[in-house]
């Protein structure tokens with residue numbers, strides 16, 4: 167094992183071409199592999215699929231999106247929108263590969279998951295520096311010698327590595343639950359009932375909407391409440407990730423909760439009645455050929471036959487064919503404020519880095535961004551540059567700050583959001599600004615700060631843009 171910086175540097179010099187092992191070819195692993203490989207660093211990418219599958223992945227594709235097919239908003243006054251602009255400036259593979267796979271989804275960046283994976287694989291292949299090894303890794307000790315190893319095995323880390331991850335947080339494994347929403351066949355949706363529209367007419371007819379009257383909603387709600395759910399193991403506590411609550415857990419908080427949550431009818435007029443429906447189930451395009459739609463916000467852990475029974479009560483879905491049913495999975499992460507150095511290396515093993523969701527971020531884009539950070543830190547070391555975390559006055563910097571400075575006892579995974587920002591770090595004009603304008607302004611400064619930091623670090627973006 168290459169323990170010290172000197173060992174690692176000697177190794178890199180003796181090989182003339184440093185090699186990095188990456189375990190896990192998901193969002194973070196693929197991003198890290200690309201960023202290193204495109205800079206001439208050889209990567210061995212260990213991915214177990216399709217030899218072995220996780221409970222959520224369905225293919226052997228790299229960077230598979232396990233649930234929703236969206237990377238969230240692109241609006242310049244939203245945290246996900248600013249975040250993607252920052253990542254674009256750093257040459258993120260995810261942000262540059264997504265447009266080739268884009269499907270219409272209003273202001274959100276949504277993709278055809280198959281095409282997106284294909285694009286990522288093409289980018290990695292084009293570097294000529296990535297060797298994909300199809301194997302489930304049980305222990306990092308068994309990996310071939312390398313300058314460093316990045317573990318990016320994600321929330322569903324399998325086999326012996328899962329126990330290793332558990333042991334990292336002092337035996338008190340941190341976890342929460344993430345759920346998957348069903349996907350239905352487009353041709354089986356009743357278009358006499360489901361109407362195409364986006365909220366407030368923004369985004370054209372990107373969504374299909376299944377409108378419900380008060381009576382239909384009540385019938386659906388009662389069926390949802392009485393449906394059988396998959397149970398957690400006795401020793402497990404139901405800790406859900408906020409924003410990924412199963413629809414039945416939302417319903418348990420009150421009869422109107424779904425109607426004020428994922429089933430809210432605001433901004434939508436049913437063309438059959440000319441009025442707002444009582445509630446709405448939105449369906450989002452799931453693939454470029456528009457043959458599949460997912461049920462927005464309908465993550466669930468109802469038993470499979472119950473999903474078919476209850477969701478078929480939604481007007482427009484009476485005879486729908488389910489291409490994939492919803493499910494729920496345990497999602498593991500480590501306590502980064504305690505376990506990680508600022509270069510994403512384990513304090514206990516400096517040659518082993520972490521990336522992606524296991525560091526305590528949540529979401530496709532966030533996971534990929536930490537893959538980029540982990541790779542960038544390695545590149546800085548190998549090229550003799552000084553690694554410093556991105557500036558706090560940016561979305562990426564705020565996310566990293568959260569990972570390293572949170573109180574360990576209450577550390578929980580996060581999506582990017584304005585709550586991570588410290589507004590006092592931004593120079594705001596003296597005149598009063600509305601919330602939206604203020605966010606737009608902070609967004610502009612964030613992107614500028616990232617570009618400045620990028621240039622000072624000497625990082626030249628190498629975007630994948632084959633077309």
Ligand SMILES: Cc1cc2nc3c(=O)[nH]c(=O)nc-3n(C[C@H](O)[C@H](O)[C@H](O)COP(=O)(O)OP(=O)(O)OC[C@H]3O[C@@H](n4cnc5c(N)ncnc54)[C@H](O)[C@@H]3O)c2cc1C
Pocket residue numbers: 189190191192193194195212213214215219220222223229230231232233234235236301302303304318319320321322323324325326327344345346493494495496497521522523524528529530531533534
């Ligand atoms: C059920 C579920 C639903 C989710 N839904 C969403 C969503 O809708 N939107 C969103 O933004 N985020 C969602 N997430 C959160 C998360 O951002 C994604 O899971 C994201 O893919 C994490 O990226 P990653 O690279 O860290 O892990 P992954 O993308 O999961 O990649 C990890 C890779 O490691 C491989 N692997 C695991 N163990 C081993 C091993 N021992 N040896 C070799 N390979 C191994 C896996 O096969 C996988 O390819 C969801 C998570 C879960 C669990």
